[in-house]
Amino acid sequence: MNIPKINHNNEAIINNTYNDRQKLGQIKEEVVQDDTAAVYEKKIYQKDQATIDRLIEETESSAQRLRDLVERMLLKQGQTINQATDIYGLLREGKLEVDEATRAQAQKDIAEDGYWGVEQTSERLFSFAKALTGGDPSKADEMIRAVKKGFKLAEKAWGGKLPKISKDTLDRTISKMEKWRDSVSE
Numbered sequence: 001m002n003i004p005k006i007n008h009n010n011e012a013i014i015n016n017t018y019n020d021r022q023k024l025g026q027i028k029e030e031v032v033q034d035d036t037a038a039v040y041e042k043k044i045y046q047k048d049q050a051t052i053d054r055l056i057e058e059t060e061s062s063a064q065r066l067r068d069l070v071e072r073m074l075l076k077q078g079q080t081i082n083q084a085t086d087i088y089g090l091l092r093e094g095k096l097e098v099d100e101a102t103r104a105q106a107q108k109d110i111a112e113d114g115y116w117g118v119e120q121t122s123e124r125l126f127s128f129a130k131a132l133t134g135g136d137p138s139k140a141d142e143m144i145r146a147v148k149k150g151f152k153l154a155e156k157a158w159g160g161k162l163p164k165i166s167k168d169t170l171d172r173t174i175s176k177m178e179k180w181r182d183s184v185s186e
Contacts, residue, residue: 043136044134045133045134045135045136045139046134047131047132047133047134048130048131048132048134048135049131051127051128051130051131052128052131052132055124055127055128055131058124059124062115062116066109066116069102069105069106072102073096073097073098073099073102110165117165118165118168118169118172119172121169121173122169122172122173122176123176125147125169125173126173126176126177126180129143129146129147129177130180137180137181137183137184138181138184140177140178140180140181141181143177144174144177144178147170147173147174147177148170148174151166151170154166
């Protein structure tokens with residue numbers, strides 16, 4: 001049997017390995033002896049201004065495209081925005097003739113996956129609420145009240161009951177906020 005000669009290098013490796021095992025044993029012992037059940041860190045929530053600004057800019061841009069679409073439709077019919085003082089009334093009562101291109105664009109925009117559809121709109125509202133609270137789920141109920149208030153104001157501006165898509169969007173938004181709020185207690 002051939003046993004390699006132990007020199008200073010081999011001895012250093014053996015000593016380091018022994019020391020490492022000893023340290024590991026001490027660490028394991030410290031972990032076992034630590035009877036702390038859990039350590040909680042207080043999370044500090046801060047408003048996410050970048051997300052807020054991005055969502056506002058996106059929404060304003062898309063709302064302007066929607067206004068432009070309606071304005072072009074009115075102009076084709078010989079009306080102007082100034083003459084149509086109650087544009088929501090005209091839309092609500094279906095007193096505007098809608099050309100096929102405008103109808104197709106509007107249907108695309110309000111489809112389930114469209115920019116003004118239930119899913120994307122509720123997600124923007126939810127993201128906006130989270131950004132305003134800095135992601136603090138304890139503020140969810142406050143945000144739900146704010147969204148409900150906003151929908152009541154929209155109904156007032158509309159001049160009557162909002163279309164079903166609006167109610168569906170409100171319901172989906174509230175559902176997302178409740179799930180967010182309830183995720184803390186899970």
